[in-house]
Amino acid sequence: MxxxxxxxxxxxxxxxGAGVSLVRVLGNKTVSEFDPILMLDSFDSEDPKDYIAGFxxxxxxxxxxxxxxxxxxxxxxxxxxxxxxxxxGEVQWMTAGSGIIHAESLxxxxxxxxxxxxxxxxxxxxxxDPEYLAIKNENIKExxxxxxxxxxxxxxxxxxxxxxxxxxxxxxxxxxLKSGEIKIDTAEESSxxxxxxxxxxxxxxxxxxxxxxxxxxxxNYVKIEAEGEAQVLFVSSKKLDEPVFWGGPIxxxxxxxxxxxxxxxxxxxxxxxxxxx
Numbered sequence: 594m595x596x597x598x599x600x601x602x603x604x605x606x607x608x609x610g611a612g613v614s615l616v617r618v619l620g621n622k623t624v625s626e627f628d629p630i631l632m633l634d635s636f637d638s639e640d641p642k643d644y645i646a647g648f649x650x651x652x653x654x655x656x657x658x659x660x661x662x663x664x665x666x667x668x669x670x671x672x673x674x675x676x677x678x679x680x681x682g683e684v685q686w687m688t689a690g691s692g693i694i695h696a697e698s699l700x701x702x703x704x705x706x707x708x709x710x711x712x713x714x715x716x717x718x719x720x721x722d723p724e725y726l727a728i729k730n731e732n733i734k735e736x737x738x739x740x741x742x743x744x745x746x747x748x749x750x751x752x753x754x755x756x757x758x759x760x761x762x763x764x765x766x767x768x769x770l771k772s773g774e775i776k777i778d779t780a781e782e783s784s785x786x787x788x789x790x791x792x793x794x795x796x797x798x799x800x801x802x803x804x805x806x807x808x809x810x811x812x813n814y815v816k817i818e819a820e821g822e823a824q825v826l827f828v829s830s831k832k833l834d835e836p837v838f839w840g841g842p843i844x845x846x847x848x849x850x851x852x853x854x855x856x857x858x859x860x861x862x863x864x865x866x867x868x869x870x
Contacts, residue, residue: 596779596812597797600626603805604635610648613699614638618788618806621839626808629761629833630786631656631844632711635804636665637790641701648697652863653689654854655719655844657712657760660685660697661746661826663767663790665705671695672864675725684728684746686756690714691865692857693723708788708826716835716846718760722866728756740773740819748829766827770794770819777827778814784832785809792823 604618619633638644660667661684668678669685672694679685687695699705714721734745734753745755748764755765762783767790768775779785787796788806795818801807809815817825837844838851845851857863 594781594812595797596785596809596815598799598801599808599810601801601805601807603802604633609634610697611646613646613648614643616804618804624837624839627786627806628784629713629830630710630828631713631837631839632709633788633806634709635788635790636699636705636707636709637804639704641705644699644705645701647699650694650696651842652692652694652858653687653842654692654863655714655846655850656689657714658685658687658689658709659712659747659765660707660709661765661767662705662707663824665702665707666700667707668698668700669695669725670698671723671725673723673725673866677725677727679727679729682730682733682744684733684756686726686728686747688714688721688724688759690719690721690723692854692863694864706790708790710828711844712761712763712830713833713835713837713844714760715833719845719850720865721760726756732756738768738775740775741769741771743768743775761830761833764827764829768817768825768827770817770823770825772820772822774816774818776814776816779812779829781811781813782831783829785815785827785829787815787817788826788828790824790826792819792821792825794819794823794825
């Protein structure tokens with residue numbers, strides 16, 4: 594059975610961090626529909642003043658942040674002692690787990706284009722050890738398809754394998770279409786989101802405009818069509834169906850655990866694993 598569009602969310606311009614202009618697409622009002630994806634922010638600017646202020650030190654607990662920079666750079670620094678820069682085409686994957694403090698800086702470039710996803714952690718894994726990983730270009734397969742190419746950022750595509758998520762299954766593709774279509778076979782129980790980073794596409798005969806996230810219905814396959822050039826992100830995971838208590842940069846599975854996280858912050862007990870920096 595072909596998957597169709599279930600819901601469609603077009604992003605809106607806002608400011609976050611120390612003054613970063615971005616397009617917020619998913620947030621606390623879309624949690625249930627897009628489970629396990631909590632947040633999606635999109636960056637697209639040719640003016641460094643929109644983003645060079647970056648995101649100074651801030652805490653996270655209970656989630657993973659996955660940042661994909663298709664054009665530009667992002668430098669990460671955290672309380673584990675990690676400091677690393679990804680460049681055009683690369684991915685930063687940070688598991689906040691029991692607690693991490695990090696900062697993200699965005700050096701000036703010709704264009705900053707990309708997205709950051711917040712992926713919920715299952716309740717049983719909320720307090721796992723924090724971790725940072727960079728998926729560099731040499732570890733990202735580019736696969737030719739009849740209508741363009743597919744960059745395998747994580748998971749599997751046909752016989753190809755990329756980075757495998759530790760806590761939730763995640764297939765993450767960056768699909769570049771010229772004029773044509775791609776048909777992707779899917780497990781019926783998987784939770785799938787598409788995001789149009791650039792250009793417009795059609796799914797199930799319905800048009801999806803640029804900078805729009807769509808949740809699609811269950812089924813065995815999805816067909817993505819483009820009449821011109823388009824760049825679309827495909828994210829497939831497992832719906833958690835667990836309680837979500839979200840306060841700022843912290844997402845837990847109970848109100849008590851969320852309160853405790855902020856008590857830990859106030860009392861200096863937030864970082865369970867750290868290297869001062």
